[in-house]
Amino acid sequence: MTKFTGSEKYVATDDLQLAVNASVTLQRPLLIKGEPGTGKTMLAEEVAAAMGKKLLSWHIKSTTKAQQGLYEYDAVSRLRDSQLGDAKVHDIKNYIKQGMLWQAFNAEEQVVLLIDEIDKADIEFPNDLLVELDKMEFSVYETGETIKAIHRPIIIITSNNEKELPDAFLRRCFFHYITFPDKKTMEAIIKVHHPELKKNMLNAALEVFFEVREVPGLKKKPSTSELIDWIKLLVADDIPIEALQNKSIKEAIPPLYGALLKNEQDVHMLQKLAFMMRRQG
Incomplete structure (x- = not known):
């Protein structure tokens, strides 16, 4: 067989x-x-x-x-x-x-x-x-x-x-x-769905994605399917890589975050975290 x-x-x-x-x-x-x-x-x-x-x-x-x-x-x-x-x-x-x-x-x-x-x-x-x-x-x-x-x-x-x-x-x-895919496995998964995605854009998106998943207290962590949808939107809306690079989610909410987060409590938590960190900065 x-x-x-x-x-x-x-x-x-x-x-x-x-x-x-x-x-x-x-x-x-x-x-x-x-x-x-x-x-x-x-x-x-x-x-x-x-x-x-x-x-x-x-x-x-x-x-x-x-x-x-x-x-x-x-x-x-x-x-x-x-x-x-x-x-x-x-x-x-x-x-x-x-x-x-x-x-x-x-x-x-x-x-x-x-x-x-x-x-x-x-x-x-x-x-x-x-x-x-x-x-x-x-x-x-x-x-x-x-x-x-x-x-x-x-x-x-x-x-x-x-x-x-x-x-x-x-x-x-x-x-x-x-088990949830590590970064290397996730890269391979994304390449299947978005083969034309440039390496630096992929790395920047993964950086933000895994950082969002690490936010403590999230009710629903974004999953693989949500990452695929988010990247599809980033490409469709022609979001510049600068919007993702060198920006911690503690300082700025990711663009099109509605594809990653699926309930208002998590959105509020991310917004509150970004506000508090900007204030401290």
């Missing part, structure tokens, strides 16, 4: 490449944690593209139930059709909607299945999927059939660490935490 080594669009560290390939070899779900904006969801997209496989995405919400990943039975529609005398009411399969796990199990070729932001759901959600992810099969109560995976999908599960996941679930996964 093709080994994952990153892609033209995705810079994967050696540790991350090792984690992806280990989970594929072990046939265990890969549980990816890390700060929001560090490329967890994009990883699944790039793994699928690099391995030439179809991607199925199941985006989890606070109201999502594990059963929805298997199938849903629409009893209300069946009752309505029976009142209308519709002939299809006699086949219960007409009212069963396949979930993402069913679609992944039924696929003619191996697919990559993304279960995105699993920690958004109820705490029992991961436990309710233990048997299905372990045995790669489940039963459809309404029809009595058993659905077994034709090919075991490559499963990538992301979490923003909003809540602890159950131990029994963790034992069945290969785990990897995406």
Whole structure:
């Protein structure tokens, strides 16, 4: 099988490449944690593209139930059709909607299945999927059939660490935490998205970005995705490098800071810090 080594669009560290390939070899779900904006969801997209496989995405919400990943039975529609005398009411399969796990199990070729932001759901959600992810099969109560995976999908599960996941679930996964990129790795990431960016502009932008991240007490530190957006705006607005060079954020607010900071408390904190330092200066 093709080994994952990153892609033209995705810079994967050696540790991350090792984690992806280990989970594929072990046939265990890969549980990816890390700060929001560090490329967890994009990883699944790039793994699928690099391995030439179809991607199925199941985006989890606070109201999502594990059963929805298997199938849903629409009893209300069946009752309505029976009142209308519709002939299809006699086949219960007409009212069963396949979930993402069913679609992944039924696929003619191996697919990559993304279960995105699993920690958004109820705490029992991961436990309710233990048997299905372990045995790669489940039963459809309404029809009595058993659905077994034709090919075991490559499963990538992301979490923003909003809540602890159950131990029994963790034992069945290969785990990897995406650490925040260092300056060298971040340079490589930016070059993927902005290949024409001049070296001195890149260095100046990274200097400001990492300085903002180090401001104590920030509610939400700017992430990789926010840095990419910020640089895109700097280029689009033709911001001169002098606006970034040799200026500490303690003395001046970065231009277009709204791309980096996403709540008013952090903006106020930065403004207050700059004001106090200018006053002391």
